[in-house]
Amino acid sequence: MIELVRAELLKVRSTRLWIGMAIGAVALTGVSTILFLALSNSANAQANGVHPIVTTDDLRSLVFQASGTLAFVLVLAATTATAEFRYGTASGTYLAVPSRARVISAKTIAGAIVGLLYGMAAAAMTVVIAVIWLAVDGRSVPVGASVIGAIGQEGLRCAYGAALAVGVGAALRSQLVAILGLLGWLFIVEPLGTALVPRSATFMPFAGVSGAFGHATETAALFGWAGSLALAAVWVASVWASAVSLERTRDV
């Protein structure tokens, strides 16, 4: 399995998409971090509950608030899974590795590794920008263990998202449908569902597991950290199993 994961990582590295997605994720996260820092000192922002970065906890919150990486990770992971069908490379892959469950497992693990790196890199960049910004402003906020933990949590959140996206891509096969479906779910379906039926958020694939990744407290209160993590595992396993069972019966 290690060799298969290595092959999947090599596939990601051997095209330029990952660079484009990294630039997009870094740019969006950098811009939102700078905007947050610039606006957080204004009286208007403070009136709306946005506070300047003063404590380590503020810095930790900034890591979560400024993150725009998940959407790019979803697109990258779904694209790597669906590209096999779009370009017909799935034939070559299945000739080398006839077990479709192994291929999808390797893709899921490789996607999670890439997502982890993207999430951690973007979160770390947020911290670096904030520390520099504050230093220029003559302020200093200690980067404590909780901030380092937030970087890890953001990495895990993106790893989780990537694992889901790979499964969705493998199940749907269509690049466009997979990407639009994932982004539509993240930005439209879940927020709408949560607004209309608040309790539904508890079991949603993104909102429901956010307690495990530091993004929300409501579900953490319901499930706790371990419960949210278990829900995340259930979602990944369900999507993986759906993709495998569909793929096993399909022709290439």
Next chain:
Amino acid sequence: MSSPPGAAPAIEASALTKRFRSTVAVDGLTFSVPHGSVTGFLGPNGAGKTTTMRMLLGLAHPTSGSARVLGRPYEQLERPLAAVGAALETTGFHPGRTARSHLRVLCVEGGLPADRVDPVLERTGMSAFATVKVGEYSLGMRQRLAFASALLGDPSVLVLDEPANGLDPAGVAWLRGFLRRFADDGGAVLVSSHLLTEVAEVADRVVVIDRGKLLAEDSVDALVNAGGESVIVRTPDPDGLAAAVRDAGGSVEVGTDGALSIRAISIERVGELAASRGVVLHELRRDTATLEQAFLALTTPGMPG
């Protein structure tokens, strides 16, 4: 590469059937590909060749029947790329990946050493394009890369779907020589092609299918000669010669160009009959059947053999 005597065929299809809703693409197909031979896989467009090859390789699931490669279903081969090399029409390449990257990925997936990449690039004439993205390749270059992918694991069985498509004449000649040497060294080749003259030159055996059904499985020589040899004669006195031939037990057909096509008696006997009757001949030759004629006779109703 040679297999022990009595070994199972390299490829066996047994009552292989594939239905797509109401369409039967492959209908109870049974054939085998022995070691040490090139087997041409022939059929008109839509005959079911590619679907059959995909089922042999585990890429498509048979509705019924079974396929075995080296005695096992493809999915059960331990290191498939080291056993079977395949280049199918459906096999694609990521346009943003170079040939070297593509082959390196296959090496890692297939558990093959990475140092296999450069030799197969060299062998298929792709070394100069190893770092060029596949999106910039011509059809012939993609075909060569597909072939390089098939050779990566140094397999003993090759399954090739229209491998000559897009190749230049030198490439076709190289491919022909390669397949011949591969089979002579004990390897088994199943190759589909529309280029019947190419198949006739390189194949030992042919499997002919149409509408998913087996029409013939035989050696090329047996298939070509199945219709019998005929003798073509041009003469200013066709009626006189035709009467003499019929008297001698032969059959005669008159072609649209006026030439006589004579069967069931030898060319020597035709010459003797003409001489004995004083019939002047302008042309006397054997009409050697071709694989193309044999193929058309099998697949086109009403076409003479």
